[in-house]
Amino acid sequence: MDAHELITRNAAEVVTEEEIEALADDPEGKRAYVGYEPSGVLHIGHMLTANKLIDLQEAGFEVTVLLADVHAYLNDKGSFEEIRHTAERMRDQFIAYGLDESNTQFVLGSDFQLDDDYTLDLHALELETTLARAERAMAEISSGDSVKVSQAVYPLMQALDIPYLGVDVAVGGMEQRKVHMLARDVLPSIDREPPTSLHTPLIADLGTGRGKMSSSEGVTISMEDSRADIESKVNDAYCPPTADPEPTDDGVERDNPVLQVFEYHVFPRFDAVTVERPEEYGGNLEYDAYGDLEADLESGELHPADAKGALAEYLDRLIAPGRQQLAE
Ligand code: TYR
Known part of the structure; x- marks a missing residue:
């Protein structure tokens, strides 16, 4: 399989085709990332994007896994202490699953997202974005019924992570696409390139074949299963x-x-x-x-x-x- 096939196989969407082709022409040393809200135990949803990271590694990319502790906190997933702890367990799970340890960089969100430069850039993006747009970007990511201010900041931080991590491609499930589209629109306002993204398909619930498989509803498979x-x-x-x-x-x-x-x-x-x-x-x-x-x-x-x-x-x-x- 050539690099382009490896990079794009099983993708639901790439944005844009031309940008991905240019990366596939010269993949050596290029960088891709996926961010995950730490949950401690990998489930089948994480495994899907992890498979794509493994494809990208095979194609010559360097891979970053962002353990998005601050994002999980903003999305109401628990106390910061608890989230930090689950982030560490998650790292080991990814290696056990098959990510190449020598070629995977694990980064904790809080290691750079609380820096002064990041915060000021974030505020610049906040000025560029309406609440309605931020809310739309979060439609398939927010937990809870009403969107909190923290969840409106969330997609802007996710956008900003891309230049701060210095990656060439942002990978995520299709539920992340609106965040990546927002990133394409707002990052140029702070003189950053609009990022290239690649989205994996959503898989239906195992039990019913409807909707999408998730850890919170319906039947899922996790690393804890016997x-x-x-x-x-x-x-x-x-x-x-x-x-x-x-x-x-x-x-x-x-x-x-x-x-x-x-x-x-x-x-x-x-x-x-x-x-x-x-x-x-x-x-x-x-x-x-x-x-x-x-x-x-x-x-x-x-x-x-x-x-x-x-x-x-x-x-x-x-x-x-x-x-x-x-x-x-
Ligand atoms: N939004 C991702 C999720 O739903 C987590 C994430 C956070 C991804 C920050 C990337 C990022 O830069 O799990």
Whole structure:
């Protein structure tokens, strides 16, 4: 796979195509980052952007993981002390998951976001931005019902992090896109470049195939799950024999989360996937590309129950190192 393919595979969106192409032409030493509000234990949502960081490392990028302690605090996730503590646990989890330790820089937000220069630049951005715009940027990030002033400052700090960390690409899930668009608009007002961004898709809730998987609602998978937990969650997952299920009766869009997890979590991290089946049901199936597995599920060659069995096995392999790390 060439650098451009590695960088863009499984991305829902890149902003802009031209900028990403220029980076892919000469990726050596370029830098990308993802910021996470520390929560201590990695879940499948973190793993999706972490997979992209692993792709970028393979393509020659240097990677920064921002442990966004100040942001978590502004977003009402607990006391600053608690958040600091979970940030440390999270770092070790990322390494256990597979980020290349020698090529990953972990930065704590509070290490630079409380400096004088940063604060003054932040105030300059505050002057450039309406409350309504900041609130819109936070629509899929804010916790709680009413937006606090802290949550209006949050996206401006996230924008400012990009030049302060000196990165070439900001990576995040699609829920971060409005923050990145805001960053493109406001950073030039303080003589900074509009940043390039890359967004990973949102994955549907495992249980229902609706909306997006999150740690706060519905079914998710985390590094704390035992093998038995994973098996039971995957076994109960929504998995019709199609990649494109009908909406619900009340018109809610659905996806096939079992296929999505194969596509975005399993295939990027394994060269081939084996679905084990007893001889009497046709024996094992081998896939080296996601599309073939999807096609077999749709044609009926691969039964959803067998697909789920394989998914639980591969998810367990991805999670086992982090689980062990947490137990230490
Ligand atoms: N907004 C991210 C989230 O929702 C966290 C984040 C914070 C990302 C600061 C980047 C950043 O610079 O988890």
